Amino acid sequence: MKQSIIRKIINGKATLLIILILIVLLITYIRMPNSFTKGNAQQILSNLCFYGMFGVGVAMLLMGGGFDFATSAHATISTLVFYKILQWIPGIPWGIAAIISIIAGALCGGVNAFLSQGIKLMPFIATIGMSSVWSGLAQWATRGQFKSINNPGFSAITAKCIGKTPIPWLFLFVIAVVVAYSVVLKWTRFGRSVLVCGGNPAAARLAGLNPDKIKSILYINNGILAAVGGLIWSSQQKMYNPTGLTSLMPEMTSLTAAMLGGVSFMGGSGTLGSAFMGIVLITTLSYALQTMQLPLWFTTLVNGLLLVIALTIDSFASKKIRKNMATAGIVMPGMR
Amino acid sequence: MELEQKAAQTVEKKVRTLEFKNISKAFPGVQALDDVSFTAVGGKVLALLGENGAGKSTLLKILSGDIPCDEGQILLDGEPLALTSPNKAINLGISVIYQERQLIPSMSVMENIFLGALPVRSGFVSYKELKAQTQAIIDEFGLPIDPTVPVAALSIAHQQMVEIMKAYRRNSPVIAFDEPTAPLTDKEIDILFGLIKRLKEEGKIIIYVSHRMKEIFQITDEIVVLKDGKFVTKLNTSETNEQELIKAMVGRDIGDTYANLSRNDKYGDVVLEVNNLTTYAVHDVSFKLRKGEVIGLAGLVGAGRTEVVRAIFGADPIISGEIKLEGKPVKFKTPRDAINAGIALCPEDRKEQGLILWAPITHNVSLPVLKKLKKFLFLDAKAEDDLTLGAIQQYSIKTPTLDKKVLELSGGNQQKVILGRWTSKLVTTKVLILDEPTKGIDVGTKAEIYQMVCDFAKQGIGVIFISSELTEVINVADTIYVMHNGRITGSVKREEATEENVLALAMLE
Numbered sequence: 001m002k003q004s005i006i007r008k009i010i011n012g013k014a015t016l017l018i019i020l021i022l023i024v025l026l027i028t029y030i031r032m033p034n035s036f037t038k039g040n041a042q043q044i045l046s047n048l049c050f051y052g053m054f055g056v057g058v059a060m061l062l063m064g065g066g067f068d069f070a071t072s073a074h075a076t077i078s079t080l081v082f083y084k085i086l087q088w089i090p091g092i093p094w095g096i097a098a099i100i101s102i103i104a105g106a107l108c109g110g111v112n113a114f115l116s117q118g119i120k121l122m123p124f125i126a127t128i129g130m131s132s133v134w135s136g137l138a139q140w141a142t143r144g145q146f147k148s149i150n151n152p153g154f155s156a157i158t159a160k161c162i163g164k165t166p167i168p169w170l171f172l173f174v175i176a177v178v179v180a181y182s183v184v185l186k187w188t189r190f191g192r193s194v195l196v197c198g199g200n201p202a203a204a205r206l207a208g209l210n211p212d213k214i215k216s217i218l219y220i221n222n223g224i225l226a227a228v229g230g231l232i233w234s235s236q237q238k239m240y241n242p243t244g245l246t247s248l249m250p251e252m253t254s255l256t257a258a259m260l261g262g263v264s265f266m267g268g269s270g271t272l273g274s275a276f277m278g279i280v281l282i283t284t285l286s287y288a289l290q291t292m293q294l295p296l297w298f299t300t301l302v303n304g305l306l307l308v309i310a311l312t313i314d315s316f317a318s319k320k321i322r323k324n325m326a327t328a329g330i331v332m333p334g335m336r
Numbered sequence: 337m338e339l340e341q342k343a344a345q346t347v348e349k350k351v352r353t354l355e356f357k358n359i360s361k362a363f364p365g366v367q368a369l370d371d372v373s374f375t376a377v378g379g380k381v382l383a384l385l386g387e388n389g390a391g392k393s394t395l396l397k398i399l400s401g402d403i404p405c406d407e408g409q410i411l412l413d414g415e416p417l418a419l420t421s422p423n424k425a426i427n428l429g430i431s432v433i434y435q436e437r438q439l440i441p442s443m444s445v446m447e448n449i450f451l452g453a454l455p456v457r458s459g460f461v462s463y464k465e466l467k468a469q470t471q472a473i474i475d476e477f478g479l480p481i482d483p484t485v486p487v488a489a490l491s492i493a494h495q496q497m498v499e500i501m502k503a504y505r506r507n508s509p510v511i512a513f514d515e516p517t518a519p520l521t522d523k524e525i526d527i528l529f530g531l532i533k534r535l536k537e538e539g540k541i542i543i544y545v546s547h548r549m550k551e552i553f554q555i556t557d558e559i560v561v562l563k564d565g566k567f568v569t570k571l572n573t574s575e576t577n578e579q580e581l582i583k584a585m586v587g588r589d590i591g592d593t594y595a596n597l598s599r600n601d602k603y604g605d606v607v608l609e610v611n612n613l614t615t616y617a618v619h620d621v622s623f624k625l626r627k628g629e630v631i632g633l634a635g636l637v638g639a640g641r642t643e644v645v646r647a648i649f650g651a652d653p654i655i656s657g658e659i660k661l662e663g664k665p666v667k668f669k670t671p672r673d674a675i676n677a678g679i680a681l682c683p684e685d686r687k688e689q690g691l692i693l694w695a696p697i698t699h700n701v702s703l704p705v706l707k708k709l710k711k712f713l714f715l716d717a718k719a720e721d722d723l724t725l726g727a728i729q730q731y732s733i734k735t736p737t738l739d740k741k742v743l744e745l746s747g748g749n750q751q752k753v754i755l756g757r758w759t760s761k762l763v764t765t766k767v768l769i770l771d772e773p774t775k776g777i778d779v780g781t782k783a784e785i786y787q788m789v790c791d792f793a794k795q796g797i798g799v800i801f802i803s804s805e806l807t808e809v810i811n812v813a814d815t816i817y818v819m820h821n822g823r824i825t826g827s828v829k830r831e832e833a834t835e836e837n838v839l840a841l842a843m844l845e
Binding site: 187 | 651676695706710757
């Protein structure tokens with residue numbers, strides 16, 4: 001009756017994803033045995049750090065029944081704030097600038113929380129609109145130009161590895177974040193409320209919860225994690241890039257990953273462990289495609305296919321639920 | 337002129353028939369229709385009569401191709417109809433006008449009326465012709481409606497008339513009306529009845545579903561009474577009366593289920609008092625509930641029973657009126673406030689409003705008491721399991737494990753999970769509201785739930801019991817308040833209640 005703790009975090013979906021990751025690695029090894037280098041491993045792991053941060057925020061929001069198309073725009077605005085503060089106040093420790101930039105991310109998320117939960121706009125459309133607004137501002141601020149960020153301390157956070165291993169210290173931080181959020185989701189009142197409000201907001205409200213509040217927190221949380229993701233990217237690239245993040249669209253990668261990991265687009269189900277495994281799969285796959293020197297269009301095509309496949313799996317899963325409801329003797333409204 | 341000619345032509349033709357032959361339809365947990373057979377003939381209006389859940393709507397849905405029947409067939413002039421989809425049914429000459437209007441609000445009256453049959457000239461929709469044709473129909477009805485305005489801009493009554501014109505335009509040989517007069521004023525009712533008479537003269541087959549006795553005697557020629565999904569009788573309207581019809585709708589053996597209930601007979605102080613409660617859906621509702629008392633809210637679907645309890649629970653806004661809990665006036669802005677004050681609601685739609693279907697039983701039981709289950713920062717999983725185990729034992733919920741998903745449970749067990757949620761040792765429930773707790777549940781579990789209701793009363797809880805099944809509500813509740821059209825039309829004590837007097841209050845004609 002009791003499942004083991006590890007089993008609870010990583011459910012059946014994760015096992016399948018691990019197998020897929022191993023297949024990707026195997027094919028890469030067969031085709032390019034020389035590609036298994038320390039440098040490549042480090043590159044994959046630091047990509048994982050970047051996508052992992054976005055993945056957690058997006059997956060949490062999805063489980064609560066929301067989605068934010070402006071996630072990468074939040075990240076861009078946060079990195080802009082970071083760059084501007086370093087520029088305006090010379091000698092300010094980068095840590096303080098980073099905290100302010102994370103607050104900016106939270107505010108960006110808060111705007112979308114207000115639009116979707118406060119004045120009840122359709123979240124998909126409203127967040128697409130805000131994405132465009134923030135991107136416009138981000139380009140205007142530097143007149144569309146890249147600005148380099150020369151701060152050795154800041155660059156080191158993504159570059160430093162543990163001893164002689166290819167594992168960046170930052171990777172441990174990201175794993176800690178995934179574990180922390182998993183714990184919150186599984187074992188706290190807030191985490192339970194997220195799944196309940198995502199699963200059935202009407203029932204949650206009648207049972208005394210406040211779905212609007214829970215979702216708002218998730219939007220803000222998504223903004224915070226996007227800001228951290230943006231900082232990781234700036235640290236890797238050593239610059240502020242007004243269009244780079246929005247063209248990478250890490251929220252779409254996160255969406256695909258979360259759905260591959262069993263998070264339903266309808267909200268209410270999924271685990272962060274398997275959503276993170278989805279991120280690992282996509283990151284590994286696209287890096288493998290790059291190393292095999294396949295053209296960029298091929299990667300784009302594969303990413304698109306993955307999203308559609310994930311959506312199909314989700315759709316079949318919901319159909320199964322509906323079928324189960326029928327056999328469970330639930331009379332649909334208006335049947336009599 | 338033209339109509340008279342048409343009528344003359346149809347009289348010469350043989351009379352058309354629509355035969356329902358051995359129709360059966362089961363939904364999980366309920367036999368909605370059981371071997372129903374009867375024939376409707378052209379030139380006569382046939383009324384379908386029955387209580388809530390008698391199977392009228394299901395029969396119309398089968399006729400309209402919305403849902404398939406399990407057994408039996410429908411024959412038009414002796415030819416079996418293949419009613420596989422609503423579109424097919426329309427093409428076969430069947431128009432069903434539902435209670436819920438099926439219009440596209442943002443589109444114009446003319447586009448709605450000719451939906452799917454817009455006049456096309458050389459590849460383009462001819463709006464000129466469309467307008468002319470629509471205007472002709474509107475003139476025939478004699479209504480002041482502009483064919484070019486969006487439907488959303490019309491009154492509810494006129495929207496219903498547009499729906500009727502839409503069906504009229506198709507010139508179908510079979511037209512079924514499902515409570516068409518509910519949103520109409522007297523003026524439109526006159527127009528509608530004039531239309532029905534004309535359609536009748538044209539030899540069309542007309543099926544008319546209504547809860548309004550007066551109308552049935554005014555407009556119909558024959559009456560088919562359904563009850564619990566079974567055909568009861570077919571009568572000529574001119575040879576029957578209201579009393580006979582109500583008896584046919586109600587007459588069932590009640591059995592020992594209710595006689596064997598162990599009831600509470602000691603009432604305490606008034607726990608809940610509602611004075612002149614008015615919301616967007618209910619008007620001037622007042623009643624008192626004492627500790628240990630079970631009051632029933634009876635009435636037809638749409639009478640406003642659910643809306644009353646949602647307002648009390650803080651789920652819908654209150655326009656005016658006062659609610660007192662244990663003598664103190666209260667104002668609940670959200671369900672959370674009501675829950676904190678000791679009110680619990682088991683909503684009418686388990687799936688949509690009660691349960692988190694793909695969450696385990698534990699999560700569903702602990703939902704309102706998560707705050708009390710906190711140990712330091714985390715949820716106390718053991719306490720949650722204990723709580724759930726308590727509910728499972730108390731209500732003998734049939735499940736192999738605590739963390740089975742509720743969607744895998746039967747309807748009866750799901751209902752017990754919700755009851756367990758509101759009666760666990762961590763919640764103090766003073767007023768328990770049960771909205772249709774036995775909907776879609778088998779007879780055995782129903783009896784268990786009746787006894788539970790009585791047991792709650794014995795514990796001193798005031799219970800509000802809502803049900804569309806008359807037998808149930810008049811036998812379980814101590815006092816029955818009957819609602820019609822958003823108002824309480826009367827109250828009856830259990831000892832004096834009969835299905836006849838309650839139904840008369842609910843239909844109020």
